[in-house]
Amino acid sequence: MVKVCVIEGDGIGKEVVPEAVKILNELGDFEIIEGEAGLECLKKYGNALPEETIEKAKEADVILFGAITSPKPGEVKNYKSPIITLRKLFDLYANVRPINNFGIGRLIGKIADYEFLNIKNIDIVIIRENTEDLYVGREKLNDEMAIAERVITKKGSERIIGFAFEYAVKNNRKKVSCIHKANVLRVTDGLFLEVFNNIKKHYNIEADDYLVDSTAMNLIKNPEKFDVIVTTNMFGDILSDEASALIGGLGLSPSANIGDSKALFEPVHGSAPDIAGKKIANPMASILSVAMLFDYIGEKEKGDLIREAVKHCLINKKVTPDLGGNLKTEDVGNEILNYIRSKL
Numbered sequence: 062m063v064k065v066c067v068i069e070g071d072g073i074g075k076e077v078v079p080e081a082v083k084i085l086n087e088l089g090d091f092e093i094i095e096g097e098a099g100l101e102c103l104k105k106y107g108n109a110l111p112e113e114t115i116e117k118a119k120e121a122d123v124i125l126f127g128a129i130t131s132p133k134p135g136e137v138k139n140y141k142s143p144i145i146t147l148r149k150l151f152d153l154y155a156n157v158r159p160i161n162n163f164g165i166g167r168l169i170g171k172i173a174d175y176e177f178l179n180i181k182n183i184d185i186v187i188i189r190e191n192t193e194d195l196y197v198g199r200e201k202l203n204d205e206m207a208i209a210e211r212v213i214t215k216k217g218s219e220r221i222i223g224f225a226f227e228y229a230v231k232n233n234r235k236k237v238s239c240i241h242k243a244n245v246l247r248v249t250d251g252l253f254l255e256v257f258n259n260i261k262k263h264y265n266i267e268a269d270d271y272l273v274d275s276t277a278m279n280l281i282k283n284p285e286k287f288d289v290i291v292t293t294n295m296f297g298d299i300l301s302d303e304a305s306a307l308i309g310g311l312g313l314s315p316s317a318n319i320g321d322s323k324a325l326f327e328p329v330h331g332s333a334p335d336i337a338g339k340k341i342a343n344p345m346a347s348i349l350s351v352a353m354l355f356d357y358i359g360e361k362e363k364g365d366l367i368r369e370a371v372k373h374c375l376i377n378k379k380v381t382p383d384l385g386g387n388l389k390t391e392d393v394g395n396e397i398l399n400y401i402r403s404k405l
């Protein structure tokens with residue numbers, strides 16, 4: 062039986078994850094292990110990621126994560142973000158973010174708007190390297206200047222680019238695009254692009270590469286030009302937030318953090334303190350993260366059924382206020398659940 066460590070976290074994490082767990086339990090037999098983490102946990106135990114939670118995560122095959130609130134700068138000494146700690150601990154090197162509008166059009170802003178916008182099919186998967194680049198935290202400051210080191214390794218590049226091609230083959234995607242700035246960052250992105258050009262020879266799939274600046278423009282102008290994107294950590298961070306705006310934003314953006322022996326699934330959004338407790342958070346991002354969990358454990362047909370149920374709700378405007386509807390978090394969860402039940 063697959064063991065799932067469920068960490069709801071703070072704020073709307075506590076509201077959306079229970080809806081996702083409902084769907085998980087409906088479609089499979091899982092052993093659920095609940096773990097605590099986040100700001101509330103820090104206040105309770107003096108630790109945002111207690112050893113007990115780490116042990117539970119180690120024991121589990123996969124982790125379903127909600128969201129956590131970070132303490133204000135200076136509020137807590139030596140604060141380490143639980144999600145970053147988990148990514149490091151399990152070496153979750155591939156951050157996978159699908160950007161999909163389910164063929165409904167551009168889900169910008171409220172549902173009422175998107176009928177009037179230029180309808181385009183957006184179905185992009187951004188695969189972002191999760192462990193290297195400027196985010197390794199090697200920053201120095203002296204009187205005259207501040208310096209950040211950008212680390213790109215051959216091994217790190219090979220595993221993320223290899224992951225992207227394997228993902229493309231497994232999911233019948235048409236193309237893999239490498240996004241870089243190798244014309245300026247000749248050494249670091251030069252290495253990344255060289256590895257890409259070597260690996261692409263081993264696959265019978267279209268492969269191309271673009272500069273990150275032109276990609277930032279083309280994601281808005283011609284999103285249909287992209288299929289699978291593979292890129293370094295910071296470019297992936299920025300481009301995936303940009304791309305999620307194409308499909309109506311955070312309430313619809315799931316993600317997976319995948320390593321060689323463990324994977325963590327989470328909505329892209331944070332704990333949204335501004336709407337926490339109001340029961341209006343959109344649970345779709347968390348539920349779509351469960352769809353990715355099913356894909357990961359080899360039950361893609363169940364993942365597809367969840368995506369179909371979300372699409373059904375979008376088309377019928379069974380949505381929360383962020384998408385222009387008037388349903389509560391729980392109502393959307395139940396709509397999705399009922400649709401799934403009607404198909405089983």
Ligand code: ATP
Nearest residue numbers: 129130311312330331332333334335336342343383
């Ligand atoms: P954190 O510090 O935990 O990241 P945040 O204030 O940055 O919290 P996010 O969760 O990143 O909040 O969300 C940014 C905005 O998007 C918030 O104003 C929130 O209301 C909205 N939002 C995010 N997720 C959802 C959701 N699932 N449903 C509805 N609105 C959401």
Ligand code: MG
Nearest residue numbers: 330331332333
């Ligand atoms: Mg945030």
